[in-house]
Amino acid sequence: MNLLKNKNILIVGVANKHSIAAGIAQSMSENGANIALTYQNERLKNNVEKIGQDLDITTFLPCDVSSDTEIEETFKSLAKEWDGLDGVIHAVGFAPREELDGEFVDVTSREGFQVAHEISSYSFIGLAKEAKNMMKGRNGSLLTLSYLGSQMTLPNYNVMGLAKASLEASVRYLA
Secondary structure, three states: OOOOOOOEEEEEOOOOOOOHHHHHHHHHHHOOOEEEEEEOOHHHHHHHHHHHHHOOOOEEEEOOOOOHHHHHHHHHHHHHHOOOOOEEEEOOOOOOHHHOOOOHHHHOOHHHHHHHHHHHHHHHHHHHHHHHHHHOOOOOEEEEOOOHHHOOOOOOOOHHHHHHHHHHHHHHHHO
16 A cells, blocks of 8 residues: 655654664655655765655655754755655754763763753754644654653653653644
8 A cells, every 4th residue: 555655755863774764765765756855964975865765755855863954955855856845754853872871869960961852853844833834735744752761750860861752742832
């Protein structure tokens, strides 16, 4: 069945072939979607392209979600490829490793807190802001991924739990 036939979907956050985003790309591809994948930087580009090429994906765009300019450029480039957008998959999350190992109060720094929230939560808002015009009149969807650590404390999830709770609140405000 081709539930997504000819639907244009941007997937942000494919890290490797085992990532949830790669699985989403595979499933959407199998269901007929036109997919564009982003990569954070040149170091990750080849890996993301390999994953995409295995799924017959041909659109690859740079997008470091810590940069509003790069997010804007991603959508400008995408608008040259597609006349509209039906969905954005936000599969992005990051905190510096040292923020995740140990007691929350002992290892959480101001900088690590800001990085975790900027990458894991604010990036969803930034993507939604830029996707808005391309999604007009298309009944599209924004999808993001969270984790149980947003609802309860889990060992060594630390600042990521707060970032995912922030992401979930962002979803409610965007709805």
